[in-house]
Amino acid sequence: MTKKDPNKPKVAKTPKVVDPNKPAKVPRAPKLFANPNESKTLQEYIAILRELDKDLPKTNEYGSILILGLMEEIGEISRAYLAEHGRKPTNKAAQRDETYKQELGDLLISILRLATHKNINLDHRIQYTLKKIQKRKTHPKE
Numbered sequence: 001m002t003k004k005d006p007n008k009p010k011v012a013k014t015p016k017v018v019d020p021n022k023p024a025k026v027p028r029a030p031k032l033f034a035n036p037n038e039s040k041t042l043q044e045y046i047a048i049l050r051e052l053d054k055d056l057p058k059t060n061e062y063g064s065i066l067i068l069g070l071m072e073e074i075g076e077i078s079r080a081y082l083a084e085h086g087r088k089p090t091n092k093a094a095q096r097d098e099t100y101k102q103e104l105g106d107l108l109i110s111i112l113r114l115a116t117h118k119n120i121n122l123d124h125r126i127q128y129t130l131k132k133i134q135k136r137k138t139h140p141k142e
């Protein structure tokens with residue numbers, strides 16, 4: 001282990017010269033999916049989302065924002081679907097925006113975010129709802 005000489009004059013580091021004509025290097029985000037065609041489980045997607053959202057607030061106000069975001073996504077998917085399927089063929093803005101298939105992904109992420117924020121087990125909720133649908137088929141209301 002070497003000791004620093006207290007009598008040795010300190011040398012200032014030369015600052016890096018930034019070329020204003022060169023674009024700044026933006027650090028790349030880590031690649032989420034090595035193989036984009038590989039399917040993941042619901043729990044794997046939730047884990048990825050938790051990691052991406054770890055710095056977001058955990059307040060009731062944030063829950064309200066998530067509900068509003070969910071409503072926004074429902075509006076966007078509706079608009080895109082109706083534009084594509086002839087209900088609103090003159091809505092050129094909707095046709096230029098994302099397709100309803102892309103909006104469906106946004107909607108699913110909004111649902112996952114809300115469920116994660118409120119500690120809702122989506123596996124249990126899905127099972128409950130599927131049982132409810134099954135019961136309606138076998139015991140329809142009269």
